[in-house]
Ligand code: C2E
Ligand code: CA
Ligand code: CA
């Protein structure tokens with residue numbers, strides 16, 4: 001273990017198993033991907049009950065020079081093991097902000113939701129970073145929604161909440177992603193500085209056939225409504241699910257039925273095209 005430089009890298013790679021080696025390689029390549037423009041911003045539309053696109057979720061894609069398109073599930077968890085995730089999310093934030101500025105210039109009202117790893121909240125200067133981003137790109141703060149998972153709220157409740165509350169005063173929105181899959185208590189909900197709940201696709205998928213899942217969705221929506229949260233249903237894939245969910249006025253829908261995640265320019269086309277003619 002006394003090797004230096006490149007030798008040290010070789011040593012580590014040899015001493016690790018096949019699985020560990022490929023994950024180490026992947027992490028190194030991902031670091032390079034951020035600076036080498038191998039990442040691409042995809043957007044998936046979110047629709048209101050009348051079928052209008054009211055916003056988008058940013059989802060990152062990695063075009064690996066040899067492996068081709070690597071799905072987020074294969075590299076986000078690796079990136080989350082280190083501050084690499086912060087770098088990657090910063091890239092997504094920057095691209096999303098650029099897109100928001102473009103929407104604003106076109107006179108369009110849509111917002112964008114960005115996934116944020118819990119690690120950001122322990123980074124010094126997080127609040128300033130978001131504020132600077134908004135100011136630099138010149139869009140209204142309420143157009144930006146930051147999606148966080150329940151885990152964060154349990155891990156670092158106090159510190160994270162304070163930062164969220166500060167940004168929220170500026171107008172930034174906060175959304176709880178994959179709601180219903182974590183262990184957070186319903187009691188937290190009323191005191192959290194949040195604006196939105198996203199119902200995980202595992203509750204949406206069995207609809208409309210499953211009475212149990214119907215009851216759970218019903219409960220989540222009614223709690224959310226009384227707390228004045230927006231609710232987004234994730235993973236809407238069938239007309240049956242779409243029509244079932246229409247019973248909830250104000251509920252937003254996201255899923256393959258309404259639109260797959262697409263490269264940003266392609267996702268924006270249906271909104272920008274009518275303006276160009
Ligand atoms: P997520 O935040 O829950 O994102 C929703 C995932 O569901 C996306 O997978 C999306 O493509 C997929 N999806 C959307 N509609 C449907 C549908 O109708 N059916 C099915 N089966 N799936 C649907 P994706 O893009 O592969 O991303 C996976 C996860 O990776 C995301 O889950 C999120 O946790 C993470 N992720 C993606 N982009 C970013 C990012 O920029 N930053 C961070 N920190 N995480 C990201
Ligand atoms: Ca999300
Ligand atoms: Ca989700």
Ligand code: CA
Nearest residue numbers: 115149177178
């Ligand atoms: Ca997720």
